[in-house]
Amino acid sequence: MALPLAGGERHERADAARNRELILCAAERLFAQRGVEAVTMDEIAAEAGVGKGTLFRRFGDRASLCMSVLDERERGFQEAFIRGPAPLGPGAPANERLVAFGAALLDRAEAEGDLLLAAQTGTPGLRFRHPVHLAYHAHLTSLVRELAPASDAEYLADVLLSALSSELVLHQRRGRGIELARLKEGWRDLACALIAHHPA
Structure with missing residues (x-):
């Protein structure tokens, strides 16, 4: 049986891939420092150096970001x-x-x-x-x-x-x-x- 693996191949523009990596690294750092519940999406965007709109367009909501x-x-x-x-x-x-x-x-x-x-x-x-x-x-x-x-x-x-x-x-x-x-x-x-x- 073929199972639906998480993720899969991504085909992204270079700037989109860079923003994704910046956001995920920022989230990892803040979660490790302060705990998941204490960190807001605004703080993740600021830590990553991207706009909040970019963050929400890329991940949709907090749950999707955490899953990523x-x-x-x-x-x-x-x-x-x-x-x-x-x-x-x-x-x-x-x-x-x-x-x-x-x-x-x-x-x-x-x-x-x-x-x-x-x-x-x-x-x-x-x-x-x-x-x-x-x-x-x-x-x-x-x-x-x-x-x-x-x-x-x-x-x-x-x-x-x-x-x-x-x-x-x-x-x-x-x-x-x-x-x-x-x-x-x-x-x-x-x-x-x-x-x-x-x-x-």
Whole structure:
């Protein structure tokens, strides 16, 4: 199955590519210095030395900018679950790959949670149409379909992904103090229970 990888080839004018790089580097610096939530789009434009109109024309909104900042890391993650070593990548049984995928996303939420959350909270519904979400959904649908062919694999992929949303994971970690290891155990239980309820 061909998955919709994040990003893709870009064909930009030299000045547009330069502005994009200036904006992304400025956002990375400010996010690292002050935290994602403390930085405004105006401040990013000023740090990059571009007009606010240029920033919004290029990225549309804050969520799209944050997703672009995450883009290279996202490409690496998708490469890992599509072509990387088992159990996240091919070569392991589908149930092990499913568990490994969730554990890897939980690790990312732990390390990059604020940025991931900002990327997920833009225009309502936008993240569900974004290539990153589509890639995750296609991957989980494929694994669930392999494990439980008679199930509604697309719906179960939605359910599984909802348990891995950055907003929920950060609430569990910071608001409720749940340990990361417990979240991984819970993910394993959820994945196994859903598949067991829909045998092949």
